[in-house]
Amino acid sequence: MSNLRNFTYQEITLGQTASYSRVVDEAAVKLFAAASGDVNPVHLDAEFAAGTMFEQRIAHGMYTGGLISAAIAMELPGPGTIYLKQDLTFRAPVFLGDTITVNLEVVEKLDKKKFVILNTIASNQHGKVVVKGVAQVLAPTEKLDIPRPEIPKVTIE
Amino acid sequence: MSNLRNFTYQEITLGQTASYSRVVDEAAVKLFAAASGDVNPVHLDAEFAAGTMFEQRIAHGMYTGGLISAAIAMELPGPGTIYLKQDLTFRAPVFLGDTITVNLEVVEKLDKKKFVILNTIASNQHGKVVVKGVAQVLAPTEKLDIPRPEIPKVTIE
Numbered sequence: 001m002s003n004l005r006n007f008t009y010q011e012i013t014l015g016q017t018a019s020y021s022r023v024v025d026e027a028a029v030k031l032f033a034a035a036s037g038d039v040n041p042v043h044l045d046a047e048f049a050a051g052t053m054f055e056q057r058i059a060h061g062m063y064t065g066g067l068i069s070a071a072i073a074m075e076l077p078g079p080g081t082i083y084l085k086q087d088l089t090f091r092a093p094v095f096l097g098d099t100i101t102v103n104l105e106v107v108e109k110l111d112k113k114k115f116v117i118l119n120t121i122a123s124n125q126h127g128k129v130v131v132k133g134v135a136q137v138l139a140p141t142e143k144l145d146i147p148r149p150e151i152p153k154v155t156i157e
Numbered sequence: 158m159s160n161l162r163n164f165t166y167q168e169i170t171l172g173q174t175a176s177y178s179r180v181v182d183e184a185a186v187k188l189f190a191a192a193s194g195d196v197n198p199v200h201l202d203a204e205f206a207a208g209t210m211f212e213q214r215i216a217h218g219m220y221t222g223g224l225i226s227a228a229i230a231m232e233l234p235g236p237g238t239i240y241l242k243q244d245l246t247f248r249a250p251v252f253l254g255d256t257i258t259v260n261l262e263v264v265e266k267l268d269k270k271k272f273v274i275l276n277t278i279a280s281n282q283h284g285k286v287v288v289k290g291v292a293q294v295l296a297p298t299e300k301l302d303i304p305r306p307e308i309p310k311v312t313i314e
Binding site: 004020022027028030031032033034035036037038039040041042044045048052060061062063065066067068069070073074079080082083084085086087088089090146148149150151152153154155156157 | 161177179184185187188189190191192193194195196197198199201202205209217218219220222223224225226227230231236237239240241242243244245246247303305306307308309310311312313314
């Protein structure tokens, strides 16, 4: 695995982009339910979900918020970034098995405070936008290039 | 455990409130890291975190976003709610062991579309606001009173 690296405020350029993808599988939905305590049956119970407008299980909307946050923290600006603001518009449901790709683009730099504004767009494997928003972050000033920590190992019963 | 119930658009009143609390423990942070893929050492590595401005490990900011989302989905309006928009301002770090309470308050009802606007404020055990924002949801039209699904059982190695 490659190291975990960041972009400092100085290095970040207007128009710079990054992306981050995850498959939304059974484990992801259960982990998010366990972490947040949101055990709504539309996420966990296939039979219940079949009777909803979605006709099948969907992921928690804020799970995609978590992927946007991970994209910022892992890719651009990366480690050392301080998250200040995020707005999210939930545009379409995310189904189990979907591959969600977060695309980030730097749209503004505020030199005085070292704030960076990014467009944050999450789309599914069909290119459909599922969550859209804008993030404001305090970019790192110190360059980091560190071993990538392993993803915690969890087992779901 | 009590059943999982919702408030329909008709039942919801201006000024109505609800709250939702969770302890942010080791498991919560690891589950969120595993679900999102955000393995930044400021969340997972005590030694690394000691050298940051926070001087100790902090939870992922969007974990508190997940608690706000859970409060809406579980309490007010509850199951059957469609999440439309959420804005979040991250005001203060959340440390491991903190108890985060999300307070929701209905501030507007838009009869035509059955949209409900809620103030969403997450505070720690000292009453300090950690995340603040506003949510827009489509409230349920159908009353639900269903057995509360169990939180998925997960084991962390």
